[in-house]
Amino acid sequence: MNELHYQLDLLKAMNQKLTEKERMYRLVCDSAEGAYLYFSFEKNQITVLGQWNEYFDFEIHEPRDFSRLLDVVEEPYLLSLRDALYLEKSGEETATAECMLREKRIWLRFRVRVYYDRMTGRPTEKVIYISNTTKMHTQNEELAYMAYYDDLTGLYNRNYFVRLLSEFVKSASEKNSVVSVMLVDIDEFRKVNDGLGIIVGDELVQQLGLYIKDLCAGDENIIACHLHSDVFCIAINEPSGNRSVEFIHKAIQRRTREPFHISTGQNVSITVCIGVAEYPEASTSALELINCAEIVVFKSKVIGANTIQYFTSADQENFVQSIELEDKLKKAIHNQKFTMYYQPQYYTGNRRLRGIEALLRWNDEEEGMISPNTFIPVAEKNGSIIPLGKWVVEESIKQYAAWRKQFGFPFILSVNISALQYKKDDFVESIVEIMNKYKIKPSEIELEITESILIDDFQAVSEKLKVLRGYGIRISLDDFGTGFSSLSYLKKLPIDTLKIDKSFIDTALTDSTTRVITESIINMVKALGFESVAEGVEEEQQYRYLHAIGCDVIQGYLFSKPLPPEEMETLLESTF
Secondary structure (H helix, E strand, C coil): CHHHHHHHHHHHHHHHHHHHHHHHHHHHHHHCCCEEEEEECCCCEEEEEECHHHHCCCCCCCHHHHHHHHHCECHHHHHHHHHHHCHHHCCCCEEEEEEEECCCCCEEEEEEEEEECCCCCCEEEEEEEEEECHHHHHHHHHHHHHHHECCCCCCECHHHHHHHHHHHHHHHHHHCCCEEEEEEEECCHHHHHHHHCHHHHHHHHHHHHHHHHHHHCCCCCEEEEEEECCEEEEEEECCECCECHHHHHHHHHHHHCCCEECCCCCEECCCEEEEEEEECCCCCCHHHHHHHHHHHHHHHHHHCCCCEEECCHHHHHHHHHHHHHHHHHHHHHHCCCEEEEEEEEEECCCCCEEEEEEEEEEEECCCEEECHHHHHHHHHHHCCHHHHHHHHHHHHHHHHHHHHHHHCCCCEEEEECCHHHHHCCCHHHHHHHHHHHCCCCHHHEEEEEEHHHHCCCHHHHHHHHHHHHHHCCEEEEEEECCCCCCHHHHCCCCCCEEEECHHHHHHCCCCHHHHHHHHHHHHHHHHHCCEEEECCCCCHHHHHHHHHCCCCEECCCCCCCCECHHHHHHHHHHHC
């Protein structure tokens, strides 16, 4: 009897331990994220643990209920889930299936493990763990989107576009066909950002980008990207008909004839310039095709807004030459291979020396003298005009100081200033510092600016000019009449001298219209109290005409070409 009680107590204790372990397992499963299915092949029974009700609104009790899981997932995932749920049919031990639920639109991962009897090979147990992977999928989708698309416009990003364009080029090489690349650049986009704000600018880019996206939709042979800022790039594989540069160009022109309606209430009208380069004529690589299209976009902008230009072999030659020139320019700046020339200016009435204009010259060892009209635009484009311009200011003032000391007679030194130099925050301080260094009176220095400086921010420019004038430095407005001339701003600018461009002097004697304009400028300058300087005077007849109409100063080959320092010194010796 005691033995029986002992056996009963032992079984009771064992059952209690099993119950405690089962409770522990359930608590662990319920506390963990996910749901568990345990299936016993021997008992043909399913046990559900964990967060089952978070995912499903039905219960599973026996194997045939697995089909209910197949009913609630999206169709593309049915086969992989069915194979995982009935894994024992393949004899495999583990499987994983990723599925999306139809109604809840969440991603679930099913991990299945089947245990087999070692002796018979028959399945004995099956455990299915179900976890929510929606967050991971969302993150992966975001990462994939970032890898391929531009977040502002929804177009391809630059890196993926280049990859796809490379595939176009490879295909065209095999088929002996053509690939067209269009670069679309919004005209004067900076004015939109400066005038209306960056947010408006971004929305404008976004709307144009969406329009371009719609143009390319439905055709795998047309791709587009938001290259940067306000620039888009479109590539066309085997262009023809509705899939051609001409068709897309006309479509973009039609769109830009209508204003873009911004969410802030403004209506913004724009035009675009387009550069086109084609494989294989322009280049045989994706990046170079884009570069070639970019080259002719700049050419298009020079011609005017709302234009289109095609890349040619001549453009290629010019591009190569500009690259070579830029490389030479960098080396010349580093090795200080420049020199200063000086051109005299004379009063028209008595032909006495008024002053000299400092002119930068570059005598290359291989090509000889390179025109400033050739290298100055390159220097302005790559930013090297800033250190170069600073050297010009110091070198010319240093030389002037030596001559001023040598001859003891004051005259005016005119120095050209680029727009980039002028915009530097420390520009005024650097000029004053150099003058103090060489003990030069500010009234003997004249800074020549062009009208292009006035475009970006007239108010800021005029304020800086007033500061310069406050120090006593003279200000000259160069090349008047060739740029963005406006009579309204002349009365607002603190300038001393206005220089009439050579193009007026060349034709004033032969063209009545030019003559009327030239005389009007002279009269206006006098009325405003400025000094007038005529550039490019090469003939005695031109001089007499300018004298007769009251021009104050002349400058040109009639009296002297630009001279190197040693020849200028000889001229000064004969003058003083």
